Structure formats: structure tokens, C-alpha cells
Amino acid sequence: MLNLNVVLALIILTGGISLYAWSNASLRESWIMTPFLVRRRNEWYRFLTSGFLHADWMHLIFNMIAFYSFGQLIQDVFVQVFGPMGGIWRFLLLYLGGIIVSDIPTYVRHRNDPDYHSLGASGGVASVVFSAILFNPVQGGIYIFPIPFAIPGVIFGVLYLAYSYYQGRKQGDNINHDAHFYGALYGILLTLALVPASASIFWNEVQAYLFK
Numbered sequence: 001m002l003n004l005n006v007v008l009a010l011i012i013l014t015g016g017i018s019l020y021a022w023s024n025a026s027l028r029e030s031w032i033m034t035p036f037l038v039r040r041r042n043e044w045y046r047f048l049t050s051g052f053l054h055a056d057w058m059h060l061i062f063n064m065i066a067f068y069s070f071g072q073l074i075q076d077v078f079v080q081v082f083g084p085m086g087g088i089w090r091f092l093l094l095y096l097g098g099i100i101v102s103d104i105p106t107y108v109r110h111r112n113d114p115d116y117h118s119l120g121a122s123g124g125v126a127s128v129v130f131s132a133i134l135f136n137p138v139q140g141g142i143y144i145f146p147i148p149f150a151i152p153g154v155i156f157g158v159l160y161l162a163y164s165y166y167q168g169r170k171q172g173d174n175i176n177h178d179a180h181f182y183g184a185l186y187g188i189l190l191t192l193a194l195v196p197a198s199a200s201i202f203w204n205e206v207q208a209y210l211f212k
Contacts, residue, residue, distance in 0.1 A: 006088055007071040010095065011064050014121055018054040028053060033103055033118045033176065035110040047107070051099035053119040066160070067125045070132035070153070071095075074191075077135050081195055094190055098127025101186045102179035118176035126160070126180045127187030133157050134191050134198040138209040154206070157184070 021028040033050035037043050054060035074094065079087030102123025110116040137154040151159070164180035191198050 006075060007068060011068060014052050015060060017052040018060050021053050035107040035116060036114040038107060039111045047100045047103050050119045051121045051124055059120060063121050063125045066129055070129045073136060074128055074132045090194060094127050094131055094187060095124040098183040098186050099124035102183035105182055106176055120176055122176060123179035123183030126183030130157055130184040130187040131191040134202045137202055137205050
């Protein structure tokens with residue numbers, strides 16, 4: 001129950017802040033990721049607060065569905081391995097850390113550009129998604145309308161990155177699509193560091209699926 005509440009709490013918090021920011025321009029402007037202002041005013045908090053803002057309903061729903069679909073699995077694994085409190089704080093390190101770390105390349109690239117802004121929990125969501133894929137790459141997954149069956153996690157992961165790459169090349173929507181890639185990388189590396197056995201679990205699952 002504690003695990004489920006953590007996932008739902010983050011979804012409710014993110015949804016509430018995103019909705020409020022849509023009607024409160026001052027909050028949006030003070031929380032959105034603006035590398036130029038981070039450097040000039042030392043507003044480092046934007047690395048985290050921008051992850052609780054979203055551009056529109058589609059952006060918010062897509063991120064939160066992906067987070068909900070994979071978040072419970074990885075929390076259950078962490079709690080099983082590290083205990084309730086140890087599992088929860090490691091899960092928060094994965095999700096919130098993914099939001100922060102995935103924005104570092106963006107900051108470096110745009111720190112001298114006063115017109116660049118980005119927002120979204122994409123880095124944290126990608127961290128959770130790809131962490132979960134290590135433990136369950138082929139079973140279950142996520143439902144995407146109108147497909148009537150669940151897409152295996154590893155396939156969803158590839159589609160997720162392909163979509164992010166395409167959207168990132170288009171740009172112009174304030175969504176940091178490149179954060180998906182860096183968040184995914186962070187999620188994989190952190191999970192391997194925390195649970196080294198996840199590498200063999202992933203390989204054995206994929207091998208069994210391919211050669212069954």
C-alpha cells in the first residue's frame with residue numbers, strides 16, 4: 001500500500017502543479033527550466049521544479065500513464081530488495097534524480113541562450129521506465145490506445161526513445177524530449193549500480209523469450 005501511495009502521490013502532485021501553472025504564468029515562468037537564468041541567477045532549483053510542469057494535457061497524460069504503468073513494478077522490486085524505507089528513497093532517487101540529471105546536458109548546451117525554456121517529467125519517467133525494463137523486459141508492459149494488447153516493456157522503450165528523438169528534432173513546444181534519452185541512461189546505470197543482478201535478470205528474460 002505504501003508503494004502505491006508513493007506513485008499516486010507523485011502523479012497527483014505533478015498533475016496538480018501542472019494544472020495550476022497553466023493558469024498561473026508567474027509560477028510557470030519561475031519554475032520552468034531556463035538554463036540562462038540558472039547560470040545568471042543561480043536558480044538551480046529549476047532542475048527539479050521544471051519536472052512538475054507540463055506543456056498541455058497530452059504531455060501530462062502521456063508521462064503520467066507511462067510513470068504509473070512502470071513505477072509500481074520498480075518500487076515493488078526496490079522495496080523487496082532494500083525494505084520499505086530503503087526502497088522508497090531509492091525510488092525517489094531514481095525518479096527525482098532522473099529529472100535533475102537529464103537536464104544537465106540541456107543546461108550545458110543552452111546556458112547562454114536566454115530564449116530557451118523546457119519543462120516536463122520526461123527524464124524521471126524515462127529513468128523509471130528503463131529501470132523497470134531491466135527487471136521485466138518482455139512480460140506485461142503498457143497499453144496504448146487503440147492497440148488491444150500490452151506492448152512489452154523493451155519494445156515500448158524503443159518506441160519511447162524513437163518518439164522522443166523525432167519530437168526533439170521538431171522542437172518548438174518547450175518539451176525537453178532529449179531528456180528521455182539521458183533519463184533512460186541514468187535509470188539503467190543507477191539500477192545496475194543499486195541492483196547488479198538486474199543485468200543477468202534482463203539477459204535471462206530476453207534469452208528465454210527469444211529461444212522459447
